[in-house]
Amino acid sequence: MARLNDDAQWIVLMGFIVSFSLFFLAILINQSTVVGQTTAEAVSEFPxxxxxxxxxxxxxxxxxxxxxxxxxxxxxxxxxxxxxxxxxxxxxxxxxxxxxxxxxxxxxxxxxxxxxxxxx
Amino acid sequence: MVNENGQLYTIEGVAAGLILLLTAYFVVNSTSIYTPGDTHISDMQLEVIGADALTMMDTAPNATGKSPLTQIIESGNADGFTSMFLSTANATTGERQDTIQFQANLTYVRSDDSINSTLFARSARPFTGTEHAVHVSRWVILEKNLPGTTGDRHAALVEVLLWRD
CATH class of the missing domain: 3.30.1300 (Pantoate--beta-alanine Ligase; Chain: A,domain 2)
Incomplete structure (x- = not known):
């Protein structure tokens, strides 16, 4: 049992894939709230x-x-x-x-x- | 037989997933504190309604006549301004009226180049400063001597703050 245990690596991989995809989804949601605001601001700022x-x-x-x-x-x-x-x-x-x-x-x-x- | 090797890897994977999920959760949560874009859109619409109401009031019936707005300002008819502005701005399709309130100031330059801005008219609810108001203004040329000025013709700004009650 002294050797490195390399079983169940696919679970680790899945964990990484799921968490990274969620992170990118969070970035997308983050951007979408700002889009409406900046357009409306640009319109109301133009004199x-x-x-x-x-x-x-x-x-x-x-x-x-x-x-x-x-x-x-x-x-x-x-x-x-x-x-x-x-x-x-x-x-x-x-x-x-x-x-x-x-x-x-x-x-x-x-x-x-x-x-x-x-x-x- | 079930292989029970590599359980530590599994736990580590789940832990990493949870940490990243939490990070994503905090990112999404912190952006929702940001002012929502919707408030700016309704501000924009209110500004358009106010500017349109003032434009309608400043439209003369014919090429030589004075506009109702100029006549009202020259005669100091605050009640006339209030009723005309409110009926124009609050008009909706159907019987129900909109709930726009306003405060109008008349701003002009005195002969010593200082600016004078005095309250001209306002709606029933006074402006307390906590309302989410937008600002619109309209230029008028008045054939009248204003307090602190010389001469009988002056450029002035009708500045209106308006908000929904």
Whole structure:
């Protein structure tokens, strides 16, 4: 009985196979809970409504006829964007004889948006 | 005759299996403490409902007229805002109403560049800070002199916190 007993090795093998497969299943389950969360987070972090809102208000501000009022409103838009929506917003308008071109830049650190809007 | 050799190997195999099972159990158990993704999905939907309600309120009846939202803010009609926002946001198919509550602030820039954000309107249940609220906002250009400002035309933000009761 001094020799090494090498019977029942298949039971040891089965033990290893079952436990390793369960371990990999645990990793799969672990990953599947994170998948739904990261997608939903990515959607809620993208500032879709902020970009649309600031774009609309910039275009609306461009149609103010009084120059002093227009400058004041546009300055307020930049200050409010920075302090309430954490976004650096800059815009300027150029006019040709027929159209006005508004360069809109938006950046909140996560998403950047640039557009040249042309009035009809 | 039953061979009784190698029993120690068997016991060792079972023990190893149990240890690994326990490890797997702890791994699965510890991830369930993580915030479930479902809460973010309902946040997203609530945000869309709020933004849509504000967009509807900010839609003018014709090209020259003012939107109901701008008129309400300019006249300081808090009750009008409350009833319009709640009826828009809580509308469901059928008779039963949704249970969305809100608190709306009007935020603007004073002439010394400081930000003023004051409560404009809120629903019956006050916001205590423990609700799981989402934030939506809408830009308006007001033809009105606001406290602490000069001039009669200002950009302002209508900021709404909304949550399900």
């Amino acid at each position: 879709k409504n902020d970009i649309r809102g600031v774009r609309e208000v910039i275009i609306a501000s461009e149609s103010i006829t009084d120059t002093t009022e227009k400058e004041r409103v546009q300055r307020e838009i930049k200050i409010l964007s920075l302090s309430r929506q954490n976004a650096a917003v800059d815009f300027s308008a150029k006019s040709s004889t027929t159209h006005t071109y508004i360069d809109i830049h938006y950046n909140n650190g996560v998403a950047a948006y640039n557009e040249t809007y042309t009035t009809s």
